Amino acid sequence: MALLIVVIAIPSGGLPGLSGAMPRDAANLKLPEGSEAIVEHIYSWQIDRAIQEAREMQRQFPEHPLGYLLEAEAEWWRIWCAAMEFRYGMNLPRHRPKKESDQAYLDVVNKAAAVAAASLKRQETAEMQLYAGTADAQMARMYGLRSEARNTARAGVSARAHLQRALALDPTLADACLGLGLYDYYIDTLSTAARMLRFVMGIPGGSKTEGIRLMQRAINEGELTPAAARFDLAINLYKYDQRYEDALAVITPLAERFPGNPIFQLARGDLYAKLGRKQQAIEAYQAAAAGNSGDEQCRKKIEQLVRESLAAMNGTAISQGHSSGLR
Numbered sequence: 001m002a003l004l005i006v007v008i009a010i011p012s013g014g015l016p017g018l019s020g021a022m023p024r025d026a027a028n029l030k031l032p033e034g035s036e037a038i039v040e041h042i043y044s045w046q047i048d049r050a051i052q053e054a055r056e057m058q059r060q061f062p063e064h065p066l067g068y069l070l071e072a073e074a075e076w077w078r079i080w081c082a083a084m085e086f087r088y089g090m091n092l093p094r095h096r097p098k099k100e101s102d103q104a105y106l107d108v109v110n111k112a113a114a115v116a117a118a119s120l121k122r123q124e125t126a127e128m129q130l131y132a133g134t135a136d137a138q139m140a141r142m143y144g145l146r147s148e149a150r151n152t153a154r155a156g157v158s159a160r161a162h163l164q165r166a167l168a169l170d171p172t173l174a175d176a177c178l179g180l181g182l183y184d185y186y187i188d189t190l191s192t193a194a195r196m197l198r199f200v201m202g203i204p205g206g207s208k209t210e211g212i213r214l215m216q217r218a219i220n221e222g223e224l225t226p227a228a229a230r231f232d233l234a235i236n237l238y239k240y241d242q243r244y245e246d247a248l249a250v251i252t253p254l255a256e257r258f259p260g261n262p263i264f265q266l267a268r269g270d271l272y273a274k275l276g277r278k279q280q281a282i283e284a285y286q287a288a289a290a291g292n293s294g295d296e297q298c299r300k301k302i303e304q305l306v307r308e309s310l311a312a313m314n315g316t317a318i319s320q321g322h323s324s325g326l327r
Contacts (some may be wrong), residue, residue: 029127029175029223032061035070042074043227045261047293050074063119065131068112072138075105080263081298083145086308089274090239091266095147102142109138126170133162137179156183174221177214178229185211185236212236230254234267244274255284262291262302266309273313285309 034057041050051074057067079102083093113135119128136159143151160183166176185208215236218229234251237243248271255264269284289306292299 029130029173031223032057032064032066035066035224038070038074039224042070042077043258043261045077045258045291045293047074047077047295063115065112065116065119065128065135068108068115069131069134069138072105072109072112075108076138076141077263078293078295078298079105079142079145081293081295081301084266084301084305086305086312089312090270091305091309092235092239093145096145098146098148102146105142106139109135109142113139124169126166126173126176129162129166129169130173130176133159133166133176133179136162137182159183172221174217175223175225178218178222178225178232181211181214181218181229182232183211184208184214185240208240227254227257231264231267234271238271238274244271247271248275255287259287260291262288265291266302266305269306269309273309278313281313282310 034053038050038053038057041047041053051071054067054071054074057064057070061067080093083096084091085094087094113132116128116132116135119125120132136155140152140155140159143155159179163176163179166173167180212233215229215233218225219233220226222229230250231254234247234254237250238247248268251264251268251271255261255268258264265284265288269281269288272278272281272284285306289303291302
C-alpha cells in the first residue's frame with residue numbers, strides 16, 4: 001500500500017473502498033437512503049454503528065451492492081488498525097499472513113461483486129460498473145495485505161477494467177477516478193525488475209502524474225470518494241515521494257473534519273514529526289489515542305503505536321507491549 005502485484009491494493013485506506021464526501025449534487029449515483037450517514041459514521045470512527053446500518057441497508061436493498069461495500073469498508077478499518085506497525089517514522093499496515101477472520105470480509109465483498117454482476121447482466125450502467133470495480137478493488141487490497149501476488153494482480157486489473165468502463169459510460173463519474181488514480185500511481189512506483197515482470201505478465205502500465213491528477217479529481221468532484229482520495233493521496237505523497245508538506249496540506253482537512261478518527265490523526269502526527277513540528281505532532285498523536293471505535297483490540301493497538309511514535313520522536317526506544325503512559 002510495493003510489489004508489482006500491488007496494483008491498486010496495497011493497503012490503502014479508502015477505495016479500494018468508499019469515503020465521506022461533502023454534500024454534492026448526486027446526479028450520477030442513485031444512492032440508497034441512508035448511504036451518506038453510513039459513510040459519515042465509518043469515517044467518524046463509529047465502526048460498529050456503521051456496520052449495523054450497512055446490514056440494515058442490505059436487508060432493505062438486497063439487490064444493491066452498496067450496502068455490502070459499505071460493510072466491507074467499515075470492516076477494513078478494523079483490519080487496517082490490527083495490521084498497522086510503526087516503522088521508519090510511519091504508522092501503516094505491513095504485509096501479514098492470512099487469517100481465518102479474513103473470510104468474513106471476503107464473503108461480503110464477494111456478495112457485492114455478485115450483486116453488481118447480476119445487475120450488469122440485466123442492464124449495463126456506469127454506476128454498476130463502478131460498484132463492480134470497487135468490489136474487485138476491495139478484494140485486491142486484502143490479497144495485497146497478505147502478499148498474494150497473483151490474486152492481487154488479477155483483482156486489481158479487473159477493478160481497473162470495470163472503472164475504466166464506468167468512466168467511458170459516464171465521463172462525469174469522478175468516483176471512478178480514485179481507483180484508476182491509485183492504479184496509475186502504484187504501477188509507476190515499481191522497481192525496474194518489477195516493471196519488467198509487469199510487462200511479461202501483460203499488466204497495464206501507469207503514470208504517477210496521471211494518478212495524482214485522477215485522485216485530485218476524485219477529491220474535487222467525487223460523490224463517495226473525496227475523503228478516501230485525500231487519505232490515499234496524502235499517504236502516497238509522503239510514503240513514495242517524501243513530499244511531507246504537500247501531504248500534510250492534503251490530509252489536514254480530513255483530520256479536522258473527522259477529529260475522532262485515529263488513523264487520520266496518526267498520519268497527521270507522522271507528517272508533523274517528519275517536518276520537525278514536535279508540539280503539533282504530540283497533539284495529533286494524543287488525538288489518535290483519544291479515538292475509540294469500540295473495538296478493544298484496535299484501541300490497544302492505537303495506544304501502543306502512539307507510545308512508539310512519541311518515543312521515536314523523543315529519540316528513545318520502547319519495547320512492544322510496554323506501557324509508559326501517553327504524554
